[in-house]
Amino acid sequence: MSGLNIIVTVKQVPDTHNISGDAMKEDGTVNRAVLPAIMNPEDLNALEEALKIKDLLGGKITVITMGPPKAVQVLKECLFRGADDVILISDRRFAGADTLATSYALKCAIEKIGGYQLIFCGRQAIDGDTAQVGPQIAEKLGINQLSGIMSVKNVDTSSITVCRQTEYGQQIVRSNFPVLITVTGDANEPRFPSVKKVMAYKDTGRLENEESYDEAYIESENKKIASIKEWNVDDIGADVARCGLGGSPTKVKHIEKVVLTTSGINHIQGSDAGISELIAELKNEHIIG
Amino acid sequence: MSGPVMVFIEQNEGKITDVSLELVSEARLLADKLGACVSGIAIGFELKNELEKPGHYGCDKIHYIEDRRLAHFTSVPYAKCMVNIIKKYEPSIVLYGATTTGRDIAPRIASELGCGLTADCTKLEIGSHKIKNKTYENTLLQIRPAFGGNIVATIVSPESFPSMATVREGVMKIAVPDTSKSVEITDEPCPLHDDDFLTEVIEIIRKEKNCNLKNAKIIVAAGMGASSSESLSNIKELAHVLGGEIGSSRPVVDAGLLEKDHQVGQTGVTVRPNLYIACGISGQIQHRAGMMESKRIIAINSDPDAPIFQIAHYGIVGDINEIIPKMIKAYHAL
Numbered sequence: 299m300s301g302l303n304i305i306v307t308v309k310q311v312p313d314t315h316n317i318s319g320d321a322m323k324e325d326g327t328v329n330r331a332v333l334p335a336i337m338n339p340e341d342l343n344a345l346e347e348a349l350k351i352k353d354l355l356g357g358k359i360t361v362i363t364m365g366p367p368k369a370v371q372v373l374k375e376c377l378f379r380g381a382d383d384v385i386l387i388s389d390r391r392f393a394g395a396d397t398l399a400t401s402y403a404l405k406c407a408i409e410k411i412g413g414y415q416l417i418f419c420g421r422q423a424i425d426g427d428t429a430q431v432g433p434q435i436a437e438k439l440g441i442n443q444l445s446g447i448m449s450v451k452n453v454d455t456s457s458i459t460v461c462r463q464t465e466y467g468q469q470i471v472r473s474n475f476p477v478l479i480t481v482t483g484d485a486n487e488p489r490f491p492s493v494k495k496v497m498a499y500k501d502t503g504r505l506e507n508e509e510s511y512d513e514a515y516i517e518s519e520n521k522k523i524a525s526i527k528e529w530n531v532d533d534i535g536a537d538v539a540r541c542g543l544g545g546s547p548t549k550v551k552h553i554e555k556v557v558l559t560t561s562g563i564n565h566i567q568g569s570d571a572g573i574s575e576l577i578a579e580l581k582n583e584h585i586i587g
Numbered sequence: 588m589s590g591p592v593m594v595f596i597e598q599n600e601g602k603i604t605d606v607s608l609e610l611v612s613e614a615r616l617l618a619d620k621l622g623a624c625v626s627g628i629a630i631g632f633e634l635k636n637e638l639e640k641p642g643h644y645g646c647d648k649i650h651y652i653e654d655r656r657l658a659h660f661t662s663v664p665y666a667k668c669m670v671n672i673i674k675k676y677e678p679s680i681v682l683y684g685a686t687t688t689g690r691d692i693a694p695r696i697a698s699e700l701g702c703g704l705t706a707d708c709t710k711l712e713i714g715s716h717k718i719k720n721k722t723y724e725n726t727l728l729q730i731r732p733a734f735g736g737n738i739v740a741t742i743v744s745p746e747s748f749p750s751m752a753t754v755r756e757g758v759m760k761i762a763v764p765d766t767s768k769s770v771e772i773t774d775e776p777c778p779l780h781d782d783d784f785l786t787e788v789i790e791i792i793r794k795e796k797n798c799n800l801k802n803a804k805i806i807v808a809a810g811m812g813a814s815s816s817e818s819l820s821n822i823k824e825l826a827h828v829l830g831g832e833i834g835s836s837r838p839v840v841d842a843g844l845l846e847k848d849h850q851v852g853q854t855g856v857t858v859r860p861n862l863y864i865a866c867g868i869s870g871q872i873q874h875r876a877g878m879m880e881s882k883r884i885i886a887i888n889s890d891p892d893a894p895i896f897q898i899a900h901y902g903i904v905g906d907i908n909e910i911i912p913k914m915i916k917a918y919h920a921l
Contacts, residue, residue: 568905
């Protein structure tokens with residue numbers, strides 16, 4: 299075997315620091331179209347761990363994402379950083395998926411790719427913070443999982459040793475391949491895109507968006523990526539009933555915009571007198587000793 | 588009659604964790620509404636002496652799987668044990684602490700059972716939900732902030748069984764223990780084979796916490812508006828003078844300015860101190876969710892429109908580096 303086959307899952311997420319309540323649709327799902335979209339931060343850490351292993355042992359990194367057509371942008375970012383192959387899993391029938399339906403679709407795609415030793419995922423995505431999809435993919439593939447890792451200690455051609463962060467300290471654990479690993483933001487400092495690769499892949503896109511096949515045909519480092527591969531429900535052999543909203547056991551019953559009720563605030567002047575009064579009041583009420 | 592409300596009884600080095608006892612307390616409240624019993628699932632080795640404890644908080648039964656190989660947590664064996672018990676006893680609800688362990692196995696279990704799972708709930712209720720023409724009574728309403736805290740979502744999963752949720756430590760109130768209550772412990776067979784043990788635990792490195800926010804009476808917390816080195820040193824001094832601990836919002840921890848132990852909020856620690864002084868914290872819901880039950884909240888912020896002022900009891904609009912020294916001076920002058 300020459301090198302490892304590594305799969306990385308990534309997600310395009312709304313930049314949750316720059317959104318408003320209007321971004322929710324009436325059925326309780328997210329209207330991603332109106333939001334600034336970025337690559338999920340911990341997915342960059344997952345990609346970086348894969349790249350480090352490839353630097354060490356050689357191999358191939360395939361990045362997959364499930365999302366709308368514009369999610370192709372995060373796949374390009376992965377190409378810019380050194381991914382070898384990228385696949386967009388996109389179909390209207392995936393819309394409204396919860397973590398279970400998402401992990402099912404990704405599992406089908408991963409089985410189609412096949413022949414992998416390692417799968418890296420970001421621990422969690424900033425739009426949901428659930429940390430569920432990684433472990434659910436592992437279960438559906440019937441493989442081991444190591445979640446929330448802060449570093450890879452050692453890797454060889456048959457096993458990997460990692461450090462997991464826990465509430466009580468750290469756990470150093472080893473697993474044979476295949477194994478799915480979820481990576482935290484503490485694991486590494488993701489590398490910047492390579493200028494050479496940005497030049498090579500900047501025009502890469504979805505096939506149907508290209509005006510001419512010839513123009514989009516790019517040669518780079520002995521490989522040719524004409525356009526980004528795109529798989530739908532049928533391509534990955536998924537059961538439609540298990541995809542999207544219909545394949546999702548969790549439903550959003552109710553959404554409430556956060557409205558704060560003012561509890562009768564005391565406005566304290568920042569003057570010496572105002573603050574002395576506050577401190578004296580807290581002291582009298584035995585709030586401070 | 589509804590199936591039991593189950594709690595994953597998490598242990599670390601043979602001791603039951605606080606979050607599990609909090610969840611047993613909450614499960615008791617839910618079970619009473621459903622007319623159901625509360626049962627715990629404990630997995631490990633030589634835990635017997637600890638297992639009476641959940642009973643004091645309202646647990647009726649414990650299903651205990653003991654095996655030397657289960658002394659330390661690993662994903663596949665623990666998940667298989669849980670799935671086995673859930674299939675055998677058909678609970679209506681299963682709760683897990685949103686710990687590194689709970690967040691590791693709960694999704695794996697949900698995937699195998701094909702059931703719904705909601706992460707990091709801040710509130711659980713029993714209610715009804717209508718899908719098309721069918722109304723599901725007595726279903727678990729799983730309430731959590733979502734989407735960067737801009738909304739609070741109520742999630743249900745009435746068509747699949749059981750409904751499962753994870754809850755962070757400190758979110759649910761722990762009951763007053765009643766040591767006269769006993770619990771029925773059932774030994775369950777271990778369903779595992781050697782080839783289920785796919786993870787080899789090489790080493791456990793224990794780290795002492797360098798701050799104890801959960802039990803602190805006074806917390807002085809830093810947000811990005813107080814993240815300069817001058818502000819942080821003022822905050823540390825005020826915490827020291829008042830005998831309190833230092834808290835933090837998530838961005839300050841993410842920026843590497845304070846360690847993760849200090850983080851208050853949905854993805855950090857939930858606290859209920861007597862006094863919470865929020866310095867330069869804007870007050871995103873994730874942060875508020877972790878501190879809004881503090882007895883007294885003082886907000887200091889240069890932005891008069893910061894949302895933190897809407898939940899604060901005392902608001903001071905101004906510069907942290909002027910206000911805090913005045914507070915220290917006023918305290919010493921008492």
